[in-house]
Amino acid sequence: MVEIKNLNLSYKQDENILKDISMTVKRGECILLTGKSGSGKSSIINSVNGLSTRYDGAVLNGELMVDGKEIKALELYEVSMLVSSVFQNPKTHFFNVNTTIELLFYLENIGLSRSEMDERLAEMLKVFPIEHLLNRDIFKLSGGEKQILCIAASFIAGTNVIVLDEPSSNLDEKNIEIVREMLIKLKKKGITLIVSEHRIFYLMDIADQVFLVENGKIQGRYKIDDFKKLSVEELNALGLRDKIKTKLRVPENPNKGSLEIKSMEFNFKGTDKKIYLKNMIFETGKIYGIIGTNGLGKSTFLRCLIGVEKLSKEEIYLNGSKLSKKDRLKLSALVMQDVNHQLFTDSVIDEVGLGIKNIEKDKLENILKGLGLYEFKDCHPMSLSGGQKQRVAIASVLAKNSELVFFDEPTSGMDYANMIKISHLIRQNRREDNIIFIVSHDTEFLNTTADYVVRIY
Missing domain, CATH: 3.40.50.300 (P-loop containing nucleotide triphosphate hydrolases)
Structure with a gap:
């Protein structure tokens, strides 16, 4: 469970990047953060996973609790035991060349035995059948395969909360569908999901709530059924993309030119x-x-x-x-x-x-x-x-x-x-x-x- 009350975030003496953010995300819920570029969505994500204050040097005021623990009071390694992260660019995740070693890297760092790591890996493979990605060279994976590996690694870490920042970025329709199915399985496992996204169509049957972020504030809160009722024109006026997958318009006879x-x-x-x-x-x-x-x-x-x-x-x-x-x-x-x-x-x-x-x-x-x-x-x-x-x-x-x-x-x-x-x-x-x-x-x-x-x- 994630509870945020009156959260403000700033860098040095600058104006607040986040302003009076409040939300409650129950165990097993999925919430969608959406809004214009630079509105503060990633800052919310990086507040929940602890990176904004530990890595970016931001100052956080207000209350941010994950599973009953105040994030500000924890060391970053302690936050990592509560929250896993999936970022827009999967390349920023990796510390190893071999995919299997990468999947087990976090578990090794928190001191699990080899038998415990093998057990976690076997459990992950029951949920996500990605045997074809084991013992591969990470640099030879496609963008979609890298993102699938990141989501699998976030699950194998064993946290109750996973935050995802633009997970569909640069993915084709086939891999977006794979990511969608992975998120559905994570939700069924009771994992809380906080997703920042512009391409929102694939989350319409996963998200429970939608938060519209603008200028560092929550400007709109929607239950998913209410959000689905918004027309394309209303979404575009809010700076949002269509909630229905767009079909490609393909003109005919492109073959002439110089x-x-x-x-x-x-x-x-x-x-x-x-x-x-x-x-x-x-x-x-x-x-x-x-x-x-x-x-x-x-x-x-x-x-x-x-x-x-x-x-x-x-x-x-x-x-x-x-x-x-x-x-x-x-x-x-x-x-x-x-x-x-x-x-x-x-x-x-x-x-x-x-x-x-x-x-x-x-x-x-x-x-x-x-x-x-x-x-x-x-x-x-x-x-x-x-x-x-x-x-x-x-x-x-x-x-x-x-x-x-x-x-x-x-x-x-x-x-x-x-x-x-x-x-x-x-x-x-x-x-x-x-x-x-x-x-x-x-x-x-x-x-x-x-x-x-x-x-x-």
Whole structure:
């Protein structure tokens, strides 16, 4: 059971990030925290699991009890025995290369014997039949497999409470369904679930309550049956996505244009998996969505197309001229799936203008305003929320006016309002002489943004 009363959270002398948060989550309940990017959802999650004060250096006032124990009074290792966490980026979880060792890592750290660890592992496998993930190299797992491993590890830890921060981020429909089924099993086991999410459709038959978070406050509380009655228009007005799974709109006959992939070959090390493509044609002035299941190679396809995969072999032409890897790299701009790898400067406005000669300040400011980032223009990019950092990376790419523009999961962890802003800006920045490629599992976003959709098998 989780009880929060009049919780306030601040960093140093700054204004409160969380303001007078109160909620009660009973044993075996699932609550959904939703709202715009940067509203405070992750701060609530990181208050419950103890990270905000122990890791981020925040000051917490108010009452936060888990299973009758005050979180503020406990050491972090004691909190970990009460609360397990699943984060948006599964890579932040892992300490080992072998999957089985990773699953047992926490148990080893709290001093369980080998026989007790084997017993916990066997019990977990009865609930989640993931034998196919045992004794694997973590770095060779797909994004979906990594997230499944994280949820299994949170269960094997044996806590009564699990908090999950955007667990469906970057997952395809198949893996979202697997995560949904895992959460249902956890709930049936009597485990309390607190889930922060923008993609809410898969939680509609799991959540008991929905809390709308805005500007660090709880602005709305709904029982799930009342929340289900909200129309799409009402949800969008609140900055939320649809509560029903969106079907992808796929236009017909995308095959005409002036970027031609005559051939592309890439072999993945240590596996039989390969990329082998021939005679793909993309029209300039168009936006293409790239879809396919997790781990299939969509991000690798982008890297081959950009020219950064040294071992790939391609024959690619733009307007009849053959392009080398170096040629393509000069013409390309990319927003990576993990934007933390491409933020380098000390301010947002410097980041957006980085590497661009003679760019007008007004243009930079207009891009920032269009993405709701102008008020953060002097902030350090790494001080922003995940969704805000994503928008900074997108702004920096849009400012470059490149001929080939690539986005790898650009709406990861993003609310409806900012998804629409990004969709509009991408479409506004489409030119007759450029081509935009978007790898995404976000069908709402692709339906509003892409002209054509290409599925990679």
